[in-house]
Amino acid sequence: MIQRFTTLLFFSLIIMSQNIIAQENSSVFRADFRGHYGFIMVHRENMSHLVKGHPYMLEFSLSKATFGEKPWQQLYNFPEMGIAFVYANLANKKQLGNVYSIIPNLNFKLNKSEACTMWLRIGAGLGYFPTTFDVLTNHKNLAVSSHLNGAVNFVLLNRIRLTRKISIENGLAFTHFSNGAYKMPNLGVNIVTLNTGLSMLIGDDKKTAVKSPLLPHSKTLDISVIGTMGIKALEAEGEKYSVYSMRILFDKAISRKSALGTGFDLVYNTSLFDKLVYDSIFIQKKSAILQPGINLSYTLNINKLSLFINQGLYLNNVDVRSGIIYHRLGFKYKFNNRLIANITLKTHFGIADHFEYGIGYTLKR
Secondary structure (H helix, E strand, O other): OHHHHHHHHHHHHHHHHHHHHHOOOOOOEEEEEEEEEEEEOOOOHHHHHHOOOOOEEEEEEEEEEOOOOOHHHHHOOOOEEEEEEEEEEOOOOOOOOEEEEEEEEEEEEOOOOOOEEEEEEEEEEEEEOOOOOEOOOEOOOOOOOOOEEEEEEEEEEEEEEOOOOEEEEEEEEEEEEEOOOOOEOOOOEEEEEEEEEEEEEEOOOOOOOOOOOOOOOOOOEEEEEEEEEEEEEOOEOOOEEEEEEEEEEEEEEOOOOEEEEEEEEEEEEOOHHHHHHHOOOOOOOHHHHEEEEEEEEEEEEEOOEEEEEEEEEEOOOOOOOOOOEEEEEEEEEEOOOOEEEEEEEEEEOOEEEEEEEEEEEEEEO
16 A cells, blocks of 8 residues: 555656646756765654764756746746655665655745855655665664655755856755655654755756746635545554545635635544554544544645645544644645645654545635
């Protein structure tokens, strides 16, 4: 099952990246070669033994420039869209090994200088770990238990142009790997690195951006219904549990880029049956594990892709260890004005609970 869900995530991101690129008539690409060197963040005391040295990463990325053919490109200062291939040596061959990643991304320009530009890259994809937790041969690896993991990457980058075609790049990067508690243990791996490299422009370097008047943002209230399903585990080599949710969302645009919203959640988490028994809490009805909640959200819209963060409050939660607060971080993709795809990571104060995969429909727009 993990292969099915991670494959869905992988191909969703790839299709989004290719679909955006295919829409453009531009033929200006950029190839980047970077080396990274840094450290693994010890975010839990019981994983400090996994840090044996400084990790390094080698990266090749290919991106495509935008020139304002679509209104959202001008709105975001003509970003670049690309995909990165990353190899990382985690400086602990026996317990962590290496990781191989493929990460579609968007690169946002933070200033207007052409000679020295600052960029923020945001990417999400997949990482493959050949070395994982094993109860007999690698029981100290509490960070990674599945071969396939979600990967999130943020890079703050400075690009200094040497010639019209060649630039040098220096930056600071944060990379996170986790399987969203699909399989335990799952402390995850957080890597912070400094990086440097060479960037080469491929194509018409004299092409200029197109600027045109932008339409005002929509002032209508969007009402959407999204149904999701996820899989999670409670312990190493343990049973897999299904988690279902139904969400009703109310979003109001506050600018051309972003929206604020609120909503209602109803979650049915089958892992709670065994978790409550472990805590010596016994329930009479299956409906007792239903977790209704309310939430507030912020959404950043980038063409058909929407990135969102969500802060929620359970109105009823028999799982006292998780508390009454929950969070979501994820994205939605609009196939059209009505149909939505959703992939979300649900957490409780930074501790991953599970990934949510779903389909939604906008009732009013």
